[in-house]
Amino acid sequence: MSQPNNSFNDKLSQLYKNHKSDNQLSLQEKDKLMIKVNKANHVNKLNWVNTFQISLTAVALFTLFSLYFNQEDYLNSTEKAVITSTNTVIEIHYLEKNSYHKKITYAHKQAKEQLEKAKTTLNTQKQLRGRLINKADDWYIESCNKEVLVQVNASLLKQLKSNNALDNSITQGDLLAFKHNSAGEIIALVKTNNIKQCQI
Amino acid sequence: MILSLKEWLLPKKDAETLMSLYAKSGKNDLLQRLIELHADDLYHFLLSQSDIELAKDISQKTWLKVIDKREYYQCNGSFKAWLFTVGRNTLFDEMRRLKRFQLLFDEHIEPELISIETLDTNNDMQIKFKQLLEKLPFSQREAFVLQQEGFSILQIAQITQQKEQTIKTRLRYAKSYFKQHIGG
Numbered sequence: 001m002s003q004p005n006n007s008f009n010d011k012l013s014q015l016y017k018n019h020k021s022d023n024q025l026s027l028q029e030k031d032k033l034m035i036k037v038n039k040a041n042h043v044n045k046l047n048w049v050n051t052f053q054i055s056l057t058a059v060a061l062f063t064l065f066s067l068y069f070n071q072e073d074y075l076n077s078t079e080k081a082v083i084t085s086t087n088t089v090i091e092i093h094y095l096e097k098n099s100y101h102k103k104i105t106y107a108h109k110q111a112k113e114q115l116e117k118a119k120t121t122l123n124t125q126k127q128l129r130g131r132l133i134n135k136a137d138d139w140y141i142e143s144c145n146k147e148v149l150v151q152v153n154a155s156l157l158k159q160l161k162s163n164n165a166l167d168n169s170i171t172q173g174d175l176l177a178f179k180h181n182s183a184g185e186i187i188a189l190v191k192t193n194n195i196k197q198c199q200i
Numbered sequence: 201m202i203l204s205l206k207e208w209l210l211p212k213k214d215a216e217t218l219m220s221l222y223a224k225s226g227k228n229d230l231l232q233r234l235i236e237l238h239a240d241d242l243y244h245f246l247l248s249q250s251d252i253e254l255a256k257d258i259s260q261k262t263w264l265k266v267i268d269k270r271e272y273y274q275c276n277g278s279f280k281a282w283l284f285t286v287g288r289n290t291l292f293d294e295m296r297r298l299k300r301f302q303l304l305f306d307e308h309i310e311p312e313l314i315s316i317e318t319l320d321t322n323n324d325m326q327i328k329f330k331q332l333l334e335k336l337p338f339s340q341r342e343a344f345v346l347q348q349e350g351f352s353i354l355q356i357a358q359i360t361q362q363k364e365q366t367i368k369t370r371l372r373y374a375k376s377y378f379k380q381h382i383g384g
Contacts, residue, residue: 012378015329016348022326023247024240029256034235037263038228 128178129192135172150178152186160189167191215279223270235263238280241349242287248333248345249291258294262287281351285359288342325382332381336374343370 025033130150134140137154160166165188170176179188213221215237222230242262247255265286273282333341339360346356353371357364 008375008379011382012375013348015326015382016345018326019330019333020240020244023244025243025256025259030235030239033239033260033263034232036260037231037235037267040264041226041228041231041267 128180130176132170132172132174132176135170141176152189156186160186163187165189216275216277219270219273219279219282220275223273223275226267226270231263231267234266234279238283239263241280242283245284245345245349246287246291248341249288249338250295254291254294258287258291261290261294265290278355280349281355281359284346284349284351288359328382329378332378336377340370340374340377343367344374347371 128143130141130143130148132139133142139152139157141150141152142148143150157166165179167190170189170191175192177190177192178186179190181187213233215234218230218234218237221227222234239259243255243259246258246262249255250258262283266283269286273279333344336344342360343356346359347353351359353364353367356362356367360367
């Protein structure tokens with residue numbers, strides 16, 4: 001019983017094998033399949049690689065930005081320190097691609113304050129400038145705007161002379177500048193030849 | 201000499217090892233060797249369940265799924281069984297899309313009820329076998345082809361998601377059908 005069955009099964013298997021060999025993919029179809037699948041596999045692999053590269057780029061960019069902003073903070077903190085000091089100009093010297101660069105940053109607020117201070121000083125200096133109109137025992141100095149007349153007594157002149165704070169070559173008609181200490185006392189008289197300074 | 205050198209350089213590996221390696225590396229050459237091993241088996245199985253164009257299309261889609269789903273491959277199973285499962289599911293999805301699924305899957309048809317037309321007078325057994333195979337109900341043809349592809353009853357049951365007993369019945373019907381027309 002089993003022998004005819006086995007023989008039938010073998011016959012069926014042989015028929016199936018023949019049928020299978022008659023219905024296979026041709027070589028061209030197989031090549032076509034290989035190309036398509038390989039391409040898809042390559043894209044699939046690329047997708048993975050791309051994902052990895054994008055992640056890596058994102059991390060790198062994040063790191064760069066973090067470094068940049070940290071640097072900025074550092075510079076800002078330095079700048080703050082500089083601003084609190086008396087300096088009004090920050091010069092940054094650096095090398096980039098073997099080329100020397102210099103970056104100058106002006107601390108505007110400081111500069112403004114400095115300017116105001118300079119203006120005040122200039123005004124004061126203007127006020128403290130005048131022409132020696134009389135040179136006797138006492139000296140009489142008339143301010144440039146002719147509003148103030150300053151009299152310098154002989155005693156003070158003597159003290160100034162002894163302190164080497166009085167120019168020996170001063171003659172009548174000279175333009176003089178005063179130097180004061182913080183208390184407003186005259187500590188020196190200097191001859192200035194720039195006549196224009198009185199015309200400002 | 202050259203052949204032995206080639207074998208030494210590229211030792212023969214079974215499909216399971218190749219697939220495990222491919223799942224890890226995604227290397228093209230491993231995939232190519234898998235295609236060389238099983239492309240014809242898969243195509244013939246799909247062809248027996250559909251037509252030439254659909255079989256070619258599904259065959260390609262199945263290999264593309266192998267690429268996409270390679271991480272899901274279980275190393276302890278048969279690669280061929282996994283491949284056929286993927287292929288079968290892809291074919292069924294496509295048939296559902298094409299609304300051809302209901303026409304093909306009729307569980308109630310038994311060989312005795314099939315109106316057996318007089319086959320061509322051509323005595324060529326191979327042609328007769330081809331015609332008989334085409335006339336066989338879908339589920340029986342599926343079980344028969346899978347058995348001829350070397351799968352066990354258990355594996356066929358797993359691939360088709362049916363009970364082993366159901367598969368045995370389908371195979372019995374199919375064989376009896378062939379016996380009736382081809383003879384023992």
